[in-house]
Amino acid sequence: MGIARGKDLTGRRAVVTGAASGMGAAAAARLLAExxxxxxxxxxGEGIVGTHTLMVDLADPDAIASIAGAAQSLLGGCDILIxxxxxxxxxxxxxxxxxxxxxxxxxxxxxxxxxxxxxxxxLAASGQGRVVNVGSIMSRYGDAGLVAYTTSxxxxxxxxxxxxxxLGPQGITVNCVQPGAIATGMTRDLFEGTPGAKDxxxxxxxxxxxxxxxxxxxxxxxxxxxxxxFITGQGxxxxxxxxxxx
Numbered sequence: 001m002g003i004a005r006g007k008d009l010t011g012r013r014a015v016v017t018g019a020a021s022g023m024g025a026a027a028a029a030r031l032l033a034e035x036x037x038x039x040x041x042x043x044x045g046e047g048i049v050g051t052h053t054l055m056v057d058l059a060d061p062d063a064i065a066s067i068a069g070a071a072q073s074l075l076g077g078c079d080i081l082i083x084x085x086x087x088x089x090x091x092x093x094x095x096x097x098x099x100x101x102x103x104x105x106x107x108x109x110x111x112x113x114x115x116x117x118x119x120x121x122x123l124a125a126s127g128q129g130r131v132v133n134v135g136s137i138m139s140r141y142g143d144a145g146l147v148a149y150t151t152s153x154x155x156x157x158x159x160x161x162x163x164x165x166x167l168g169p170q171g172i173t174v175n176c177v178q179p180g181a182i183a184t185g186m187t188r189d190l191f192e193g194t195p196g197a198k199d200x201x202x203x204x205x206x207x208x209x210x211x212x213x214x215x216x217x218x219x220x221x222x223x224x225x226x227x228x229x230f231i232t233g234q235g236x237x238x239x240x241x242x243x244x245x246x
Contacts, residue, residue, distance in 0.1 A: 009225060010035030013075040013126075015067060015119065017058065017111075018085030020047040022184035023134065026217035027082050034221065037075050041067055042085070051075075058085055058111040059103070068118040078122040080130045080224045083112040088149045101148045108152035113159060120167070129172035130224040133160050134216075137180045137239050153178075157235045164233030173232035175223045180239025182211040206241025215240075 014031050018024035019040030028040045028049035040050025043057040052074040056063045071078040086108045089100035116123075116131055123129030136153040138146060160176040167174055181201035202209050216238045222228055223236075237243055 008035060009080075009221075012036040012079045012128075012224070013039075013071070013077055014080035014082065014224070015039045015041065015071050015075075015078050015115075016050065016082040016084060017041045017067075017115070019049050019053070020044045023179065023182065023213045023216045023220070024082070024084035025049045026213035027084065027220045030214070030217050030221045031080070031224070034225075036080065036224075039067070039071055039075055039078075058107055058115075064111070064114045064118045067115060068122070071119060071122060077126060078119045079126040079128055081116060081119055081123065081132070082220055082224070083115060083131070083133045084220075085111070086134060086152075088146070090145050090149065092145060093147045096147060104148035104152045105155070108149070109155045109159065112156065116163065120172075123167075123172050124170040127171055128226070128229075129167070129170065130228075131163065131167070131172060131174040132220045132223045133174070133176040134220075135160070135176045135178045135235060137178055137237065137242060139176070139178050139235055140237075140243065160235065161233045168232060173223070173228065175228075175231060175233070176235045177216055177219050177223070178235050178237045178239065179216045180205065180211060180237070180242045182213060182216060184213060204242050205239070206244050209240065211238065211240055 014036045016024055016028045019028040020042035028038050031038050038050040040048040040053045042048045045055045054070050056066050133156050135156045138150040139153040139157040142150045160174050164174040219238050
């Protein structure tokens with residue numbers, strides 16, 4: 001099937017964080033397939049997908065400036081920002097450490113804010129800036145053992161909505177995808193190491209299966225296209241229908 005009108009991203013310049021695996025790698029690969037130039041960013045050195053790659057940890061104080069500088073020097077600017085990198089500390093609230101709490105807020109929220117702000121001049125200059133944040137099904141409800149993660153993903157949805165209002169006059173759209181149970185490195189231990197977990201989460205989906213990284217990546221990339229030019233401030237569930245009966 002050919003690329004439909006409005007989906008051609010030839011020449012667009014994208015920054016994707018968490019691009020070495022899972023949804024980030026799938027999004028970077030799809031952007032490349034659609035003709036975009038991609039700066040893939042991850043804290044691991046192997047497997048990063050992109051026209052250019054940068055190994056940097058978002059927890060590093062110098063990371064944001066490094067990414068913004070690389071986007072300008074290697075791509076000539078940034079039209080699309082996919083804030084995909086994240087962490088998911090888990091465990092009982094009574095045993096949660098401040099380190100786990102701070103890590104979730106720092107990587108999942110503060111780094112997203114800082115990187116978006118650092119790339120704002122480039123996004124505004126592009127005339128077709130697109131920001132796609134990665135929330136979670138946990139952006140809409142909570143669950144035991146995921147207090148820090150759930151809090152961070154609620155914050156991402158709020159950040160998305162506020163930024164959409166503020167950046168809209170500059171022609172920048174800001175949206176958030178909210179994945180359900182997706183087969184990624186973050187969920188591998190749960191699905192493979194907990195008896196019955198994969199069947200349980202597949203059974204909660206209206207489609208009867210666990211999601212794949214590409215299921216989410218395709219929505220991310222759609223939000224970066226001209227077809228999504230009038231969509232902003234939205235949290236879009238990509239959960240296989242889990243929330244239909246929740």
